[in-house]
Amino acid sequence: MVAATDTLIARLQADCTDAEAREQAVRAAVEAELREAEQARAFAWRRLGALGDMARIAATEPDRELAVERQLAGLFRDIGWVENGLDELPESARPLLDRLRPIAEALHAQAHSVPADAAEEPATRADPLAAFRAFETWYEAERGQPFLQVFERYVPPTPLVEF
Numbered sequence: 001m002v003a004a005t006d007t008l009i010a011r012l013q014a015d016c017t018d019a020e021a022r023e024q025a026v027r028a029a030v031e032a033e034l035r036e037a038e039q040a041r042a043f044a045w046r047r048l049g050a051l052g053d054m055a056r057i058a059a060t061e062p063d064r065e066l067a068v069e070r071q072l073a074g075l076f077r078d079i080g081w082v083e084n085g086l087d088e089l090p091e092s093a094r095p096l097l098d099r100l101r102p103i104a105e106a107l108h109a110q111a112h113s114v115p116a117d118a119a120e121e122p123a124t125r126a127d128p129l130a131a132f133r134a135f136e137t138w139y140e141a142e143r144g145q146p147f148l149q150v151f152e153r154y155v156p157p158t159p160l161v162e163f
Helices: 001-061 064-079 091-111 128-143 147-151
Strands: none
Touching: 001 064, 001 091, 001 128, 001 147, 064 091, 064 147, 091 128, 128 147
């Protein structure tokens, strides 16, 4: 009789262990999905901030070249890579300018309608959002991390002081 009781208890303990393992697997999957959704949300807001700021600059500046320069300088200022202008960028960031320039041009073209018979450059007819997403794909393949992650800034903990 004792052997039957021990066998029953062992089976019940195995069921408990299996249930705990399933619960841990579900929790891990949900936590991974939450982290992914959190990053997607954060990146969507950062994309809105970056392209929204660039679009507002493009809309206020009728001169295309000046608008493009101001948009790019504003973007890099928001990232924290420059304080004043694009000439402050390190050489390693120069390929980014080549990839971001068509996006800035497309935003300017969208803000300032071009006559249908005017000869447009292909970059100015591009969808800025699609071009930015293509840039993000290129950046991640090239640099090994998402572009919108560059907006993250470490904020050291500050001590709480009570007076």
